[in-house]
Amino acid sequence: MRFFIRFAYDGTAFHGSQRQPNGITVQETMEQALAMIFREEVPLTFAGRTDAGVHAREMYAHFDIGFQMPDAGHICFRLNGILPDSIAIFNIYPVTDDAHARFSAVRRTYEYHVVDHKDPFLCQQATRVRPGLDFAAMNEAAQLLIGKQDFASFCRTNTDVKTTICNLTRAEWRELGNGHAVFTIAADRFLRNMVRAVVGTLFEVGRGKMTKEQFAEVITQHNRSAAGDSAPAEGLFLVQIDYPQELFLV
Amino acid sequence: MRFFIRFAYDGTAFHGSQRQPNGITVQETMEQALAMIFREEVPLTFAGRTDAGVHAREMYAHFDIGFQMPDAGHICFRLNGILPDSIAIFNIYPVTDDAHARFSAVRRTYEYHVVDHKDPFLCQQATRVRPGLDFAAMNEAAQLLIGKQDFASFCRTNTDVKTTICNLTRAEWRELGNGHAVFTIAADRFLRNMVRAVVGTLFEVGRGKMTKEQFAEVITQHNRSAAGDSAPAEGLFLVQIDYPQELFLV
Numbered sequence: 001m002r003f004f005i006r007f008a009y010d011g012t013a014f015h016g017s018q019r020q021p022n023g024i025t026v027q028e029t030m031e032q033a034l035a036m037i038f039r040e041e042v043p044l045t046f047a048g049r050t051d052a053g054v055h056a057r058e059m060y061a062h063f064d065i066g067f068q069m070p071d072a073g074h075i076c077f078r079l080n081g082i083l084p085d086s087i088a089i090f091n092i093y094p095v096t097d098d099a100h101a102r103f104s105a106v107r108r109t110y111e112y113h114v115v116d117h118k119d120p121f122l123c124q125q126a127t128r129v130r131p132g133l134d135f136a137a138m139n140e141a142a143q144l145l146i147g148k149q150d151f152a153s154f155c156r157t158n159t160d161v162k163t164t165i166c167n168l169t170r171a172e173w174r175e176l177g178n179g180h181a182v183f184t185i186a187a188d189r190f191l192r193n194m195v196r197a198v199v200g201t202l203f204e205v206g207r208g209k210m211t212k213e214q215f216a217e218v219i220t221q222h223n224r225s226a227a228g229d230s231a232p233a234e235g236l237f238l239v240q241i242d243y244p245q246e247l248f249l250v
Numbered sequence: 251m252r253f254f255i256r257f258a259y260d261g262t263a264f265h266g267s268q269r270q271p272n273g274i275t276v277q278e279t280m281e282q283a284l285a286m287i288f289r290e291e292v293p294l295t296f297a298g299r300t301d302a303g304v305h306a307r308e309m310y311a312h313f314d315i316g317f318q319m320p321d322a323g324h325i326c327f328r329l330n331g332i333l334p335d336s337i338a339i340f341n342i343y344p345v346t347d348d349a350h351a352r353f354s355a356v357r358r359t360y361e362y363h364v365v366d367h368k369d370p371f372l373c374q375q376a377t378r379v380r381p382g383l384d385f386a387a388m389n390e391a392a393q394l395l396i397g398k399q400d401f402a403s404f405c406r407t408n409t410d411v412k413t414t415i416c417n418l419t420r421a422e423w424r425e426l427g428n429g430h431a432v433f434t435i436a437a438d439r440f441l442r443n444m445v446r447a448v449v450g451t452l453f454e455v456g457r458g459k460m461t462k463e464q465f466a467e468v469i470t471q472h473n474r475s476a477a478g479d480s481a482p483a484e485g486l487f488l489v490q491i492d493y494p495q496e497l498f499l500v
Contacts, residue, residue, distance in 0.1 A: 008369070008370055008371075009370055010370040010371055055370075055371070057371075080368045085368075085370060085373040086370045086373075087370060088367070088368035088369060088370050089368075117338070118330045118335075118338035118339075119258070119338060120258055120259055120260035120305075120335060120336045120337060120338050121258075121260055121305070121307075121375065123335040123336075124335075125371065
């Protein structure tokens with residue numbers, strides 16, 4: 001029987017989401033908690049990987065168990081008690097046997113937060129930028145990202161993906177006040193490092209170092225070296241993953 | 251020459267604001283940074299003390315120097331570079347010689363944040379409460395706090411204050427959505443532990459364990475044992491301190 005588990009984490013203390021030999025990850029922390037409760041290994045398949053320091057306000061993973069699921073609400077309650085403050089379990093849902101946390105997702109939404117002054121409460125949850133970013137210019141350039149196109153210019157090189165085509169449906173900056181702004185970007189899929197490369201390149205537009213026309217050229221060159229530096233990890237949040245409703249059995 | 255310094259801090263890592271023998275405090279951390287820049291001891295007088303784990307989105311302190319102040323903006327910049335992420339300096343203002351960070355303040359405003367579920371991003375900045383608090387009932391009771399009256403029922407015993415009379419001008423809960431709520435309380439002065447004792451007693455109202463009439467009796471008994479337990483430190487923020495405008499020389 002297959003289940004989706006929906007959760008959030010503060011990525012500050014983790015070496016990314018995905019299990020790896022060096023450093024504690026979200027995946028191994030959750031798998032250890034599940035093993036304590038189910039008294040057997042329960043491997044998780046995450047909807048996607050997040051790098052060290054990247055946060056998730058909503059992440060999904062799937063797992064299979066060969067026995068009857070006890071009350072899911074009670075399992076969530078026990079998991080939250082075992083897990084550190086930095087990981088919160090929201091819910092567990094029974095899904096169809098072919099539902100896949102990664103391949104069934106139809107849309108992913110990220111936020112990138114920036115703050116233009118020292119803020120003790122945002123230092124791990126927003127990237128510090130110098131004041132004066134031109135958000136109107138950044139929004140004009142960001143609109144060029146919308147649509148189904150090749151995002152190779154914003155993809156880490158040496159990845160083994162078959163295609164660098166993504167269908168991007170949203171890309172906009174909003175100023176939240178008090179020097180705090182957020183970029184929201186949504187697509188059917190994202191390439192490795194894509195959001196941080198897009199944000200880093202938009203920073204160049206916001207600083208007047210790149211025109212909207214030059215930004216358009218960056219996109220069409222399909223070459224990572226055409227784009228700007230990657231923006232730092234700490235401002236990045238995975239905030240939403242959408243699946244077809246019919247995967248959920250309840 | 252006297253100056254006010256305006257700043258914020260995340261209280262999580264500090265043993266309160268005020269210098270003490272055991273544990274690192276906000277005061278000693280700031281005094282060390284000032285001594286590095288001015289090359290002499292610069293004692294700070296804080297507007298008030300905050301307990302361990304309590305945050306400040308706005309705090310003031312005053313200090314005196316016997317020499318000409320260099321450019322204040324540059325001093326703030328250097329202080330922010332020396333200080334940890336958990337303390338941010340906003341500004342330094344020249345003030346009149348009789349201006350006093352503690353005694354000249356005419357109003358202080360605190361916020362108390364609660365969240366009704368596990369949230370990795372609020373675990374140090376809001377107190378976790380069980381769902382179902384009756385905020386309408388808590389607001390009705392909170393209105394009884396408004397006015398100039400004796401708050402001895404909400405004051406830590408064995409303090410040496412001369413009077414327990416405060417003039418309270420605001421006390422209201424607002425629901426921010428997604429299980430997050432905030433209580434805002436303002437007065438000319440606060441007694442030791444007063445906000446946390448008020449919030450802890452309002453929790454009893456919100457849980458249906460105390461009526462509005464019983465809350466009114468708690469106030470008039472002028473006895474700390476009449477009120478409820480103190481609410482935990484981590485949800486509490488000092489957010490604003492007001493001074494007469496004429497103290498500021500610019």
